[in-house]
Amino acid sequence: MRILVTGGAGYVGSTLVPMLLEQGHKVRVLDLLKFGGHGLLPCCQHRGFELIRGDIGDDATVKTAIQGVDAIIHLAAVVGYPACKKEPQVALATNVEGTRTLLRHRVKSQAFLYASTGSIYGTVPDYICREDTPKTPITLYGETKAAAEDMVMEAGNSIAYRFATAFGVSNRMRLDLMPNDFTYQAVRNRSLIVYEAGFKRTFVHVRDMARSFIFALERWDAVKDDVYNVGHESMNFTKEQVARKVMEHVDYYLHFAEVGKDADQRNYEVSYEKIRAKGFETTIDLDTGVAELVRAARLIEFQNPFANV
Template sequence: MRILVTGGAGYVGSTLVPMLLADGHAVRVLDTLRFGGQGLLGCARYPAFELVKGDVRDFAAVDDAADDVDVIVHLAAIVGYPACKKEPDVAVATNVDGTRNVVRARRPGQRLVFASTGSVYGAVPDYLCHEDTPRAPITLYGETKAEAEQLVLAAGDAVALRYATAFGASPRMRLDLMPNTFAYQAVHDRSLIVYEGGFKRTFVHVHDMARSIVFALDNWAAMRDDVYNVGHERMNFTKAEVARKILEHVDYYLYFAETGSDEDKRDYEVSYAKIRSRGFETEIDLDAGVAELVKAVSLINVVNPYGNV
């Protein structure tokens, strides 16, 4: 297939694109390269790889990139609560208006896979969230993704994948994700302060996120025109449990603070029975993911020129 991946140089995209190329697909990436394109360097050896530098906020760029493809995988977004809070106008323009551009640029017969998020649930009355749980996002990130998700599903011939909290090593690494930053601090600072340690999140490894997109494309008839939580119930953990798991792999000082709070108040468990009923299972558990992270962050050193520690 010929596949357009928006945001393909990002955290998930730089894991997904090599996977698609290795499977024999032709892949075109549309990305602003806001964080560079180093994560896709290994893709340059594939004749079927194409990079288009452009922004989903620019309809003309999206329209050109969408020409002559069979599938659009829409990953481009301002991701996460902090990034959206920092640049709210950019977040809305990218996550909502950019998605509207993607939907508008679609040609007849083109499939659309959308990367959504469990953040659309927000603070919900039901502790166990499933796909029919009313969406009640409490952050701008969750609000924009919920609106974008509606646009995609209303367009038809589409699949929306609501991901758990991402973690794991990627060619375009992110250290703002909770398990990733916990591992980085443990390895480099040898200490970690955790507040609201009892708050529970669900996690999914970036490799499994990419696999879920491939799975949706391979099982389109069974999955189209629907939304799926992506993750596994065994990956429901509190912040304290994640921190203690890292202790099994690296020796560091762990302190649980009684003060401090996270403005993103998600605290719930999620059911993944629906996508499992279609045949998808995650492969990487927390222990394997943390072991990988400890090795990966050892290769990264963010230097603060104003520090002396």
């Protein structure tokens, strides 16, 4: 199969693209390379790998990128509450208008797989979020992803995956994700302050996210034209539970603050019955993911140019 992966050099893409290539697919990546392309270096050994450096909001670039592909996996986005708050106009241009540009030039026969997010649920009164739970995003990130998801599903021959909070080691690492951040602080700083310890999130490992796209491609007729939460109920944890899981692997000082709060106020549990009924199960639990994050944190070094020690 010939597959276009937008944002393929990012956190999820740099995990997914090598998997697709190993399965024998031809993969074209469209990415602005805002954070570099080092995560895709191992892909260069495959003749079926192609990179187009460009913006999904540029019509000419998108026309070239989608030409001749059977499926489009749309990952490109400004991801997360802080990044969208920092550059709101870029977030709107990328997450909403970039998706609109892709759909405008895409041929209906091309399968369209969209990476949405559980952030679109916001805070909900019934606490257990299912695919028919009303979308009430509380951040610009959630709003842009919800708007794009609506466009994708209206276009047809598509799916939207509402992913749990991602975590785990990737070729293009991110340390802003809660389990990744908690683990890095524990390893490097030997201390962690946690606000709103009882707030609950649901998590999914980045490799399971990548596997879910491959799952859909292999069963397209059975899953298309629908929305799915992607994760597992066993991965619903409070922030305190995540911090204490890290403590099982790292000896560090943990403090739960009574004053202060996170800007992102999501607090919910999610049901994954729908995608499980189709045959998809996640494979990596929190303990396994934290263990690998500890090993990775010991490899990552940041140097402060203003320090003399």
